[in-house]
Amino acid sequence: MSFCARLLLSALVFAGIAPVLFAAEASGRDRPNIVMIMADDLGWMDLGIQGNPLLDTPNLDGLAKQGMRFTDAYAAAPVCTPTRAAMMTGKSPARLTITNHAPGNGPGFAAEGRNIAEAKNLTYLPLSEITVAERLKDAGYATGFIGKWHLSDRKGAGDKGPLEPQLRPEHQGFDLNVGGCNMGGPPGFFDPYKIPGIPPRRIGEYLPERLADECISFVRTNRKRPFFLCWWDYSVHYPIQAPEALIEKYRKRPGVKDPAYAAMIEGMDSAIGRLLTELDTLGLSGNTVVLFTSDNGSLFDNKPLRANKGFLYEGGIRIPWIVRWPGVVSPASTCPVPVITTDTCPTLLEIAGLNPGAAQPSDGESIVPLLKQSGALARNELYFHYPNYAFHKRNRLGGAVREGRFKLIRHYDDDSLELYDLTEDIGEARNLAQKESFTAAALNAKLNAWLKASGAEMPVRQPVER
Numbered sequence: 216m217s218f219c220a221r222l223l224l225s226a227l228v229f230a231g232i233a234p235v236l237f238a239a240e241a242s243g244r245d246r247p248n249i250v251m252i253m254a255d256d257l258g259w260m261d262l263g264i265q266g267n268p269l270l271d272t273p274n275l276d277g278l279a280k281q282g283m284r285f286t287d288a289y290a291a292a293p294v295c296t297p298t299r300a301a302m303m304t305g306k307s308p309a310r311l312t313i314t315n316h317a318p319g320n321g322p323g324f325a326a327e328g329r330n331i332a333e334a335k336n337l338t339y340l341p342l343s344e345i346t347v348a349e350r351l352k353d354a355g356y357a358t359g360f361i362g363k364w365h366l367s368d369r370k371g372a373g374d375k376g377p378l379e380p381q382l383r384p385e386h387q388g389f390d391l392n393v394g395g396c397n398m399g400g401p402p403g404f405f406d407p408y409k410i411p412g413i414p415p416r417r418i419g420e421y422l423p424e425r426l427a428d429e430c431i432s433f434v435r436t437n438r439k440r441p442f443f444l445c446w447w448d449y450s451v452h453y454p455i456q457a458p459e460a461l462i463e464k465y466r467k468r469p470g471v472k473d474p475a476y477a478a479m480i481e482g483m484d485s486a487i488g489r490l491l492t493e494l495d496t497l498g499l500s501g502n503t504v505v506l507f508t509s510d511n512g513s514l515f516d517n518k519p520l521r522a523n524k525g526f527l528y529e530g531g532i533r534i535p536w537i538v539r540w541p542g543v544v545s546p547a548s549t550c551p552v553p554v555i556t557t558d559t560c561p562t563l564l565e566i567a568g569l570n571p572g573a574a575q576p577s578d579g580e581s582i583v584p585l586l587k588q589s590g591a592l593a594r595n596e597l598y599f600h601y602p603n604y605a606f607h608k609r610n611r612l613g614g615a616v617r618e619g620r621f622k623l624i625r626h627y628d629d630d631s632l633e634l635y636d637l638t639e640d641i642g643e644a645r646n647l648a649q650k651e652s653f654t655a656a657a658l659n660a661k662l663n664a665w666l667k668a669s670g671a672e673m674p675v676r677q678p679v680e681r
Contacts, residue, residue: 247504257480260513262276269477281546282538283549285537285538289554292601299365311337314334315338321333347388357437357440358445359433359443361391361395362448363398366382379397443563447510465481508534508535559579600614601614621658634655
C-alpha cells in the first residue's frame with residue numbers, strides 16, 4: 216500500500232468508516248503493540264533459560280515460558296553496528312556495506328602480520344534506507360527509541376554528508392529518541408558520562424534502571440494507541456558494572472568466574488522485568504508482542520560454543536531469541552529452525568498487518584509461520600560476511616553459511632575452508648572440510664553466489680610488511 220493510501224486509511228479508520236477494501240491491513244487500534252528489546256554483547260548461554268544454572272534471570276526466563284524460544288538464532292554479524300542496521304532494514308550487512316562496528320579501524324586497515332586489508336565499510340545507516348520504524352510510524356504507530364543506537368558515526372558520512380546528530384533515531388522513523396547516538400558502551404553508572412537525552416537525575420544512577428524508567432514513561436504516554444518501543448540496552452557491554460549488592464551475591468556463588476558480569480546480567484533482567492510488569496499493570500500485555508535478543512555473542516566465555524564476539528564461530532554469532540505473542544505463540548515452546556537478525560523487519564511488518572513493500576530488497580524472511588507453527592520458511596541457508604577486523608583484531612576476515620546441520624566458514628586470507636556439523640559438534644572442534652569435501656564445495660559455491668548477488672565489498676590481499 217502506498218504512503219498516500221496509508222494516510223487515507225488512517226483518516227478513514229479514525230473517522231470510523233474504513234471500507235472493506237482495507238481489511239487486509241487492520242486498523243490501528245487492532246494492531247498489536249510491539250516491544251523490541253536487544254541486549255548488547257549478551258551471549259547465547261547468558262540466561263538461565265538457555266541452560267546456565269549460575270545466573271538468575273527470572274524475568275527473561277519467564278518471558279520464554281510465556282512465548283517461544285529459538286534455539287538456533289543468529290546475529291547478522293559478530294559485532295554490533297551491522298546487526299543493528301540489519302534489524303532496522305531487513306537487509307544483510309553485506310548488502311548495506313555496513314560490516315563492522317562503528318567507527319571501526321578504517322578502510323584498508325590490516326592487522327599486524329596479516330596479508331589482507333579490510334574491505335570498504337560504511338559506518339552509519341543512510342537516511343535513504345527505509346527502516347521498520349518509518350513503516351510503523353506511517354501506519355499510525357507511536358514510535359520510541361530508548362538506549363544504544365550506534366548507527367550514526369560521522370566518520371563514515373564524508374565531508375559533505377550529514378552530521379552525526381542528523382543520523383540519530385529521530386531522523387529514522389522514531390517520534391522519541393532517548394539516548395540514541397553513536398556512543399558505544401558507557402559505564403553502567405553513567406554520571407558524569409553524558410548521553411544525549413539522558414541527563415543523570417542523581418549521583419550513581421544505574422543506566423539499565425533509568426532506561427526502564429524511560430520505557431515505562433513511553434508506554435504510559437502511548438497506551439491508548441498502537442506503539443512500537445525499541446529498547447536497545449547498553450547492557451551488558453564493557454565496562455562491566457553492576458550494583459555492589461548484586462556483585463557480592465555472585466561472589467558468594469560457587470562456580471561463578473566473573474561476579475560483576477553475572478551481576479550485570481541480572482541487573483539487566485531486573486530492569487526489563489519492570490517494563491514487563493508495567494505492561495501487565497496497564498492491561499497491555501495481551502495485545503503486545505515482545506521480542507528479546509542480542510546483537511552478537513558475548514565478549515567472554517561462551518562455552519560450549521567456540522570463540523566470542525568478533526568471530527564467525529558460534530560464540531560470536533549465536534544469540535538468545537525469545538518472542539512472546541499472547542494468543543498466537545504457544546507458551547513454553549521452542550523452535551530449532553535457524554533465524555537471523557535480518558528477519559526482524561519483515562516479521563514485525565507482518566505482525567502489524569503491513570506488506571513488506573517492493574521499494575527495497577529484503578534479505579530477511581518473516582518468521583510469523585514459525586511463531587504460529589503454521590508452516591516452514593522458504594529459505595534453507597543463512598549467510599554471514601565479516602571482511603573486517605574486530606576491535607580485538609584477533610579474527611580472520613571471512614564469510615560463512617549455515618544450511619541445515621552444516622556450517623561452512625571461508626577465510627578470505629587464503630580461501631581455506633572449515634566445515635562443521637553443528638548437530639554433533641556445536642563447539643566446532645572437528646573440521647570436516649576434507650572428509651565432507653562435496654558438502655564443503657557446494658556450500659562454498661552458494662556463499663560465493665550470495666556475496667556476488669549482495670554486492671559485497673571484499674577485503675584486499677597484500678604483501679605482509681616485514
